[in-house]
Structure formats: C-alpha cells, structure tokens
Amino acid sequence: MTVRSLLSILADGRFHSGSELGESLGISRSAIWKHIRRLEEAGIEIYSVKGRGYRIPGGLDLLDLGQMRAGLREDIKSKVGTCSLELTTESTNELAMQACQQGNCHGSLYIAEQQTAGRGRRGREWVSPFARNLYFSLVWRFEQGIGALEGLSLVVGLSLVKAIESLGIQGVKVKWPNDLLFDEKKLAGILVEVNGEASGQCQVVIGVGLNVDMPDQGVDKIDQPWVDLKSITNAPAERNKILAGVLNELVSGLEQFEDQGFAPMIADWQSYNAHQGQEVALQVGKGTVTGVCKGVDPSGALLLETENGREIFFGGEVSLRRTL
Incomplete structure (x- = not known):
C-alpha cells in the first residue's frame, strides 16, 4: 500500500521532497528512497533533484x-x-x-x-x-x-x-x-x-x-x-x-x-472487418493459404475464396498479402 500511496502523491507530476513524502506516508526518507528505486525498476521515469525532491514528468493517470x-x-x-x-x-x-x-x-x-x-x-x-x-x-x-x-x-x-x-x-x-x-x-x-x-x-x-x-x-x-x-x-x-x-x-x-x-x-x-474483400495470406501451421477474405460464418470461422473455391478456417493468423 505504501508504494501505491507514494505513486498517488507523485502522480500530479510536481516535485515532492523526501521529507514531505516521508511525513505524508509515515516512513523515513531512506524508505522513500528505496520505494523510488522500486518504481524506477518498474520502468517509471522519476526525476530526482537535490533540494527539490522527486517528480514524475508528465504525471501519471493511475487507475482507480x-x-x-x-x-x-x-x-x-x-x-x-x-x-x-x-x-x-x-x-x-x-x-x-x-x-x-x-x-x-x-x-x-x-x-x-x-x-x-x-x-x-x-x-x-x-x-x-x-x-x-x-x-x-x-x-x-x-x-x-x-x-x-x-x-x-x-x-x-x-x-x-x-x-x-x-x-x-x-x-x-x-x-x-x-x-x-x-x-x-x-x-x-x-x-x-x-x-x-x-x-x-x-x-x-x-x-x-x-x-x-x-x-x-x-x-x-x-x-x-x-x-x-x-x-x-x-x-x-x-x-x-x-x-x-x-x-x-x-x-x-x-x-x-x-x-x-x-x-x-x-x-x-x-462491417468492421479490416480485410473484407481483400486478398490475404493465412498462416496455418507451417503453410500459407492465400485467398480473398469473405468474412466469417455463424461459428466465427474465417471464409476465404481460394483457387479451390470457398474454404473455411478455424485457426491461423491473417496477414495482408503483399502485391508485387
């Protein structure tokens, strides 16, 4: 909870001194420093300026x-x-x-x-x-x-x-x-x-x-x-x-x-299908099937118009086929 509380204070993007943070959270300045290190290890950018304290540039939009x-x-x-x-x-x-x-x-x-x-x-x-x-x-x-x-x-x-x-x-x-x-x-x-x-x-x-x-x-x-x-x-x-x-x-x-x-x-x-009517390549296992995307059927399976006619696929990954 202390780390979350510290983040909540720093989320405003302004400088807060170590003593201010320690007083607000009821812990020592050295404990604040350790929590700051943990936050940096999590990938959070924190500015530390002597005499001013700690600041998260731009602040954070924390979930609540x-x-x-x-x-x-x-x-x-x-x-x-x-x-x-x-x-x-x-x-x-x-x-x-x-x-x-x-x-x-x-x-x-x-x-x-x-x-x-x-x-x-x-x-x-x-x-x-x-x-x-x-x-x-x-x-x-x-x-x-x-x-x-x-x-x-x-x-x-x-x-x-x-x-x-x-x-x-x-x-x-x-x-x-x-x-x-x-x-x-x-x-x-x-x-x-x-x-x-x-x-x-x-x-x-x-x-x-x-x-x-x-x-x-x-x-x-x-x-x-x-x-x-x-x-x-x-x-x-x-x-x-x-x-x-x-x-x-x-x-x-x-x-x-x-x-x-x-x-x-x-x-x-x-109506939202990104590939409707487009020629696509479908990776199935180690192979690739190409065809025109005709949408999906009632089970959610993919419909492709291939050289063999309309085919149904239940798995794979669609990628747009590059045209030469």
Whole structure:
C-alpha cells in the first residue's frame, strides 16, 4: 500500500521532497528512497533533484476502482463482481485462471498497471509499460460448455470497437480472430482462455490489452506496427473512463452472446472487418493459404475464396498479402 500511496502523491507530476513524502506516508526518507528505486525498476521515469525532491514528468493517470465503477452503467455494475487492481503482476489472465481453479468467480475483474509476462496469441510477449495502457481480464461463466463458445473472441473484439466508438473515435477495425486495428496498425489484442468441461459449465477468462498512451521508450520489443488512442485523438486519454466504457460494452456483448450466440452479430462484425474483400495470406501451421477474405460464418470461422473455391478456417493468423 505504501508504494501505491507514494505513486498517488507523485502522480500530479510536481516535485515532492523526501521529507514531505516521508511525513505524508509515515516512513523515513531512506524508505522513500528505496520505494523510488522500486518504481524506477518498474520502468517509471522519476526525476530526482537535490533540494527539490522527486517528480514524475508528465504525471501519471493511475487507475482507480472507484472512478472506474462510477463510469459503469447501472445495469452493468451488479454484473462486474470482485475487482482486483495490482500495480505489477506477471499476467492478469494468470491471476484470473488461478482464481477460476479455486471456484466460481463469474464477473470477477483482474486489472494491472503493468504486466511483466503478458501474453498475446501464440505465446508472444505483450509489451506492458507501467500505467500507460489497459491490461485486464474478465471471468465469465457459461452454462452450455466449451462447444457453445464459437465466435466468442469475435464478440469481444466487436464490443471493444463499439466502446472505442463511444469515445468519438471512428475507423477502428477488427482483424480475425481477435485483434483491433487502426490504419492497419495494432491497437488492441484479445486472449481468451477456458477453464471447465467440454459439455458442462465452464469459466472463460477474457484478457484484453488496449494501447492507450504508449511511451516513446521501451517499445522496441514490439515486432509489428502499433498505434494508441492518444495518437489517434491527439488528446489526453482517461484510462478509468475508457475501462468503464469497455466493460459496459463487453458485458452487454457477452450477455447477448449467451442468449443468441454469434450468428445475429455477423453483419455487425463484417462491417468492421479490416480485410473484407481483400486478398490475404493465412498462416496455418507451417503453410500459407492465400485467398480473398469473405468474412466469417455463424461459428466465427474465417471464409476465404481460394483457387479451390470457398474454404473455411478455424485457426491461423491473417496477414495482408503483399502485391508485387
């Protein structure tokens, strides 16, 4: 709690002396110095000036569960249950999966300011700078088993797009099966993991990473073009407001999916399909299949018009085919 309290004071971006911080937190100046080192190790830039104290340049937009909940719609608040907010964790999906193994945690939300081992698809690292983006996992229980989850990741992506549009941002697209793109650059990723039985009740962990305000440093590990909300809008991004908006749309989308499945949402999803009507290359195992993207079927599978006719694919990674 002391580290969180220290961050809350420094979040205003102004200088605070060691004695001021120690008095506010009830600890020694040497203890303050040790906590400052811990924050720097987490990748937070802190200016230290003799005679003036410590300062985080530009301040921090820290997540706050109270502010986030205040932004939830009244019909959604009761459906988002236990909320856990960590400063740093290996992976919010790991926290959620561990909780699932302990019992029913339907509606539980796990959020972190930073992930040290965040994962994307196929085990890729999800770069997670401290207090700049959104990293969270929501647990949702389904009664009809794993077989009823076809199309779920597409529903999550569609919900995220609608949440971003509610912020006044147009032009975000979905890339099958679970990425969000803007101007062909990655804005968000989704990782869905299942804990349960094939035919009985199961709990699904829905992990989301959304780029909000990426720093200039430390992003060299990202191996593909990316974009964040701040660069799209050229305005400060309020992460608590964005998180609440995403949860409003996500919970609504999950409830509709529970009742009706993915099929009624196909037309909506197609309207945001980043590759609709384009020639794409689909990596399947060690091979590549090329064809024209014709959208998805009611199960969420990808439809490609290839030289063999229309084919259906349930896995793989889509990438635009380069034209010569």
